[in-house]
Amino acid sequence: MLSNQVPHPSGRNEMAVVELTKDNFEQVVTSNPTVIVDYWAPWCGPCRGFAPVFEKVAEQNPDVVFAKVNTDEQQEIAAHFQIRSIPTLMVFRDQIIVFSQPGALPQGAFEQVVARAKSLDMDEVRKQVQAQETQASAPPSAA
Numbered sequence: 298m299l300s301n302q303v304p305h306p307s308g309r310n311e312m313a314v315v316e317l318t319k320d321n322f323e324q325v326v327t328s329n330p331t332v333i334v335d336y337w338a339p340w341c342g343p344c345r346g347f348a349p350v351f352e353k354v355a356e357q358n359p360d361v362v363f364a365k366v367n368t369d370e371q372q373e374i375a376a377h378f379q380i381r382s383i384p385t386l387m388v389f390r391d392q393i394i395v396f397s398q399p400g401a402l403p404q405g406a407f408e409q410v411v412a413r414a415k416s417l418d419m420d421e422v423r424k425q426v427q428a429q430e431t432q433a434s435a436p437p438s439a440a
Contacts, residue, residue, distance in 0.1 A: 315364040329362040336385040344384045347401035388414045
């Protein structure tokens with residue numbers, strides 16, 4: 298059990314939503330295969346509306362780490378990931394961002410994002426990332 302984990306209110310062993318800070322962000326993302334992060338703030342109405350959906354989907358997926366970043370308190374993290382609007386949902390698989398989208402998702406759409414992230418062929422994703430990095434570092438061709 299992670300030391301920063303909040304006990305599940307039902308008393309069951311399911312993974313609760315983890316609060317991420319600059320002190321634990323890297324450790325949580327690097328030590329778990331799938332981490333879904335909700336960037337939010339207490340004053341944000343859509344963020345508060347999305348919170349119960351996030352928690353419900355977290356309960357349904359105990360094999361995935363669901364985490365929240367309070368962008369007011371964790372401005373360094375928000376700046377690093379260029380969070381411009383909240384809520385923003387970001388999915389890490391094997392430390393690779395495979396999904397990032399601002400806006401609160403309806404529960405069904407969020408469940409689909411989680412299912413797709415869990416079913417990704419990460420070897421193929423790594424090949425695509427490598428190809429993009431190679432292309433980005435190649436000198437421009439003379440036309």
